[in-house]
Amino acid sequence: MLRYGLRVEWRPWYPARRPGSLWRRGSASSVDTGAGATVAALREARLLGSDLRGGLHGSGGTAAARRIRRLLDADAVVLADLEGPAAQHGSLPPGSEAGALLDEVYARGEALRQPPLCAAPLLVADELAGCVIAAGEVAAEDLSEVAGLVAEALDHAELSGARARIAAADLRTLRAQISPHFLHNALAVIAAHIRSDPTRARGLLTDFADYLRYSFSTKGDYATVAAELQAIQTYLELQSARFDDRLEITVRMAPEILPVAIPFLVVQPIVENAVRHGLEKKAGRGHIGVSGYGEGTMCVIEIEDDGVGMDPELARAILAGSGPRSKGVGLANVDQRLRTVYGQEFGLLIETAPDHGTRVEARVPRYRRGVVAQ
Amino acid sequence: MTGLLAIGLLIAASLAIGVYGVRAARTAPDFLVASRRVGTGRNAMAIAGEYVSAASVLGLAGLLLKNGIGTLWIAIGFTAGYVAVVALVAGPMRRSGAYTVPDFAEYRLGSPAIRKLCGAIVLVIMWLYLVPQFKGAGVVLQLVSGTPYWVGVVLAGVVVSGSIAVGGMRSATYVQAFHYLVKLVFIAVPAVYLMVHVGPEVRADALTPVGVPESWSRPLLDIENSGHPLLATWSMLLATTLGAIGLPHVIMRFHTSPSARAARRVGVIVIALLGLFYLFPAVYGLLGRVLTPHLVHSNATDTVAVVLPGEAVPGALGSVLTALVAAGAFAAFLSTSSGLLLALAGGLSHDLFGGRGLVGRLSRLRLAVAAGALVSVGLSLPAAHLDINMLVGWAFAVAASTFCPLLVLGIWWPRLTVRGAASGLVVGALTATGAALASALTEGHSGLVTVLLAQPASWTVPLAFATMIAVSLRGEPPAGAERAVLRLHAP
Numbered sequence: 064m065l066r067y068g069l070r071v072e073w074r075p076w077y078p079a080r081r082p083g084s085l086w087r088r089g090s091a092s093s094v095d096t097g098a099g100a101t102v103a104a105l106r107e108a109r110l111l112g113s114d115l116r117g118g119l120h121g122s123g124g125t126a127a128a129r130r131i132r133r134l135l136d137a138d139a140v141v142l143a144d145l146e147g148p149a150a151q152h153g154s155l156p157p158g159s160e161a162g163a164l165l166d167e168v169y170a171r172g173e174a175l176r177q178p179p180l181c182a183a184p185l186l187v188a189d190e191l192a193g194c195v196i197a198a199g200e201v202a203a204e205d206l207s208e209v210a211g212l213v214a215e216a217l218d219h220a221e222l223s224g225a226r227a228r229i230a231a232a233d234l235r236t237l238r239a240q241i242s243p244h245f246l247h248n249a250l251a252v253i254a255a256h257i258r259s260d261p262t263r264a265r266g267l268l269t270d271f272a273d274y275l276r277y278s279f280s281t282k283g284d285y286a287t288v289a290a291e292l293q294a295i296q297t298y299l300e301l302q303s304a305r306f307d308d309r310l311e312i313t314v315r316m317a318p319e320i321l322p323v324a325i326p327f328l329v330v331q332p333i334v335e336n337a338v339r340h341g342l343e344k345k346a347g348r349g350h351i352g353v354s355g356y357g358e359g360t361m362c363v364i365e366i367e368d369d370g371v372g373m374d375p376e377l378a379r380a381i382l383a384g385s386g387p388r389s390k391g392v393g394l395a396n397v398d399q400r401l402r403t404v405y406g407q408e409f410g411l412l413i414e415t416a417p418d419h420g421t422r423v424e425a426r427v428p429r430y431r432r433g434v435v436a437q
Numbered sequence: 438m439t440g441l442l443a444i445g446l447l448i449a450a451s452l453a454i455g456v457y458g459v460r461a462a463r464t465a466p467d468f469l470v471a472s473r474r475v476g477t478g479r480n481a482m483a484i485a486g487e488y489v490s491a492a493s494v495l496g497l498a499g500l501l502l503k504n505g506i507g508t509l510w511i512a513i514g515f516t517a518g519y520v521a522v523v524a525l526v527a528g529p530m531r532r533s534g535a536y537t538v539p540d541f542a543e544y545r546l547g548s549p550a551i552r553k554l555c556g557a558i559v560l561v562i563m564w565l566y567l568v569p570q571f572k573g574a575g576v577v578l579q580l581v582s583g584t585p586y587w588v589g590v591v592l593a594g595v596v597v598s599g600s601i602a603v604g605g606m607r608s609a610t611y612v613q614a615f616h617y618l619v620k621l622v623f624i625a626v627p628a629v630y631l632m633v634h635v636g637p638e639v640r641a642d643a644l645t646p647v648g649v650p651e652s653w654s655r656p657l658l659d660i661e662n663s664g665h666p667l668l669a670t671w672s673m674l675l676a677t678t679l680g681a682i683g684l685p686h687v688i689m690r691f692h693t694s695p696s697a698r699a700a701r702r703v704g705v706i707v708i709a710l711l712g713l714f715y716l717f718p719a720v721y722g723l724l725g726r727v728l729t730p731h732l733v734h735s736n737a738t739d740t741v742a743v744v745l746p747g748e749a750v751p752g753a754l755g756s757v758l759t760a761l762v763a764a765g766a767f768a769a770f771l772s773t774s775s776g777l778l779l780a781l782a783g784g785l786s787h788d789l790f791g792g793r794g795l796v797g798r799l800s801r802l803r804l805a806v807a808a809g810a811l812v813s814v815g816l817s818l819p820a821a822h823l824d825i826n827m828l829v830g831w832a833f834a835v836a837a838s839t840f841c842p843l844l845v846l847g848i849w850w851p852r853l854t855v856r857g858a859a860s861g862l863v864v865g866a867l868t869a870t871g872a873a874l875a876s877a878l879t880e881g882h883s884g885l886v887t888v889l890l891a892q893p894a895s896w897t898v899p900l901a902f903a904t905m906i907a908v909s910l911r912g913e914p915p916a917g918a919e920r921a922v923l924r925l926h927a928p
């Protein structure tokens with residue numbers, strides 16, 4: 064029988080009214096079944112989840128074992144994964160064979176009771192992932208419920224790890240993706256200049272090399288605003304050659320934010336988006352402005368273009384990740400990464416309207432623990 | 438009227454530079470080249486510009502007139518502070534990447550709780566520092582326009598928070614550097630002119646003053662003739678020298694430098710710039726002793742720098758000189774208080790109440806600026822009778838007994854613990870602010886107590902250091918402390 068999955072029906076899984084159990088201190092006499100006890104139980108479940116955020120081998124493993132031991136009023140609790148015990152609180156009674164019990168549980172895949180020990184398997188996402196062993200007077204039923212809870216917490220921890228991996232993979236994709244479109248155009252424009260203006264072609268080729276080096280650099284997840292600006296500059300040099308110098312560029316940057324560390328490739332996709340979706344479709348001269356300044360503890364970077372703009376609804380859809388595939392993948396990715404690094408309120412801000420250009424603003428703290436440019 | 442006009446022009450120029458100052462480069466390559474060149478010189482001027490406050494422009498001359506030439510130690514302390522900054526914290530602070538002191542505390546100790554504590558102390562220091570700035574602005578506006586003191590203070594609050602709200606600090610480096618030049622020129626030119634104009638007799642009188650109490654010409658700082666000049670001088674030097682390390686708005690300026698080495702070089706240039714500036718307040722104080730001794734009796738010595746040119750030089754030229762000094766003093770107010778208000782607002786919106794709201798980060802900063810200005814104005818109104826330099830001295834004393842130990846031990850001693858840092862901060866903040874409050878609100882202590890309360894640094898700084906070390910030794914340093922410290926010192 065699988066004791067796993069989201070339970071619609073909530074049954075108290077904690078030992079009810081056991082003398083000496085945890086809930087006695089809050090509710091003075093006999094109101095164990097009241098709201099206070101429920102809240103306390105929910106809190107314990109939540110704290111167990113946060114203990115297990117780093118997995119069984121993480122820093123909270125022992126704390127989780129201790130919490131379970133108190134919940135079940137057990138003498139000792141061992142949390143094990145498939146390789147063996149990972150965390151333990153309390154000492155097992157002498158002579159008890161935890162190793163043998165573990166093998167037995169893994170072989171049969173169900174809860175077992177071998178006094179003085181009791182064990183229940185951890186089924187994370189329907190896969191056997193470990194085992195909880197408790198020593199003392201513990202009902203197999205109770206232990207199975209706790210095992211379900213632990214398994215859910217582990218599943219959760221794995222999911223949040225996966226989220227971080229997805230963000231990193233997105234960044235790699237973005238780096239690899241520097242649109243084939245752009246590569247082709249850049250090479251074509253250099254080729255076009257080779258005979259008519261060899262010096263310019265040479266300069267553009269150097270720019271192109273610099274740009275590739277920056278985009279492919281694997282030194283870390285963060286870069287300074289100055290480095291990012293350098294990449295934009297080389298990118299814009301190439302683009303403006305392609306636009307036959309129809310492209311006008313203004314950069315206004317307060318010097319105090321140049322050393323600020325920001326996530327790698329945050330500004331460049333926005334600029335690329337402005338060129339590709341804003342200015343390419345526009346007839347005549349186009350202008351793109353990049354400006355940055357400090358505002359208290361914040362660092363603000365704005366990218367403006369006077370291109371064709373877009374429907375605000377479309378912009379919203381792009382940021383929500385539900386826009387058309389061809390448009391603004393870079394913007395959605397930047398938005399997502401900013402939120403991952405700095406928190407939910409630090410996404411991109413887009414102001415736009417059809418035929419009125421686009422203004423994208425990124426506003427990030429000047430300092431965030433862990434954000435250091437390599 | 439000339440004075441008001443000069444101040445108006447100054448505000449307009451500052452706003453223009455603040456909002457449009459970065460429109461320097463048309464193309465990215467131009468810009469990058471330019472920004473590399475900005476480097477040390479302008480950055481140092483910006484730091485000096487933010488640092489030279491009303492305390493230096495008005496307060497120093499006033500206190501010299503009132504208490505005697507021992508006051509010059511304060512100028513020495515203000516400048517010497519940067520020696521400590523350069524030697525101990527500028528480079529490592531830059532390497533940490535931390536922007537504010539709370540950032541540093543979080544970086545080094547890895548605890549969000551200590552961040553909040555630091556945020557609260559930033560508020561205390563900033564307000565102690567802002568009140569004298571607003572007092573200075575109120576006094577200057579009162580002198581040049583004849584409006585009551587409170588009108589000047591309120592107006593100053595409106596001007597400074599308004600200019601931040603419209604983006605007047607967007608290119609803070611350029612504004613502050615401009616303000617340094619304004620202050621230097623507008624204080625130095627009238628000073629030199631006055632020295633030449635008054636003639637040899639007055640000059641001789643100023644250098645060998647007659648008819649002043651003997652204690653006036655003693656080269657030590659005595660507080661209310663308490664009878665312990667040496668202790669008072671040491672204590673004040675300790676506060677100003679170590680306080681410069683702990684002042685939140687000073688430390689965040691080094692973040693602008695591209696590297697730790699550049700940060701230190703900037704600090705050295707700052708020392709030179711400050712040394713140059715502090716030559717001139719003494720001129721006003723010494724000449725004031727001869728030409729405007731009546732200010733001592735009317736307890737308005739803080740006004741001497743503005744009043745003196747008008748009294749010494751009659752006619753239109755005199756009022757032009759007065760206007761220059763007034764504008765210089767107002768520049769001192771404007772640059773220091775906008776830097777302070779931004780630091781304070783950053784602390785309010787980021788460290789103390791920040792982080793969770795999904796809307797209005799921009800308006801939250803503006804709101805915090807407005808709230809900070811409002812409280813400062815409110816506190817400045819009853820502070821009219823307090824000496825500018827006393828108040829600034831307390832801000833330095835609190836900084837020296839809180840953030841100075843935190844930064845110095847945090848950078849140089851890997852064993853510092855969260856608990857140790859927190860208890861040291863609390864002890865330092867409580868004793869230093871407590872002493873300042875007791876000194877401001879009560880009277881009639883005996884000599885020694887007066888000194889210990891008015892210049893608390895001599896005992897609060899060692900106490901804070903001792904608390905941090907003693908409590909830290911009993912605990913375990915946070916995980917990763919060695920690595921964090923190593924990073925601060927690795928080139």
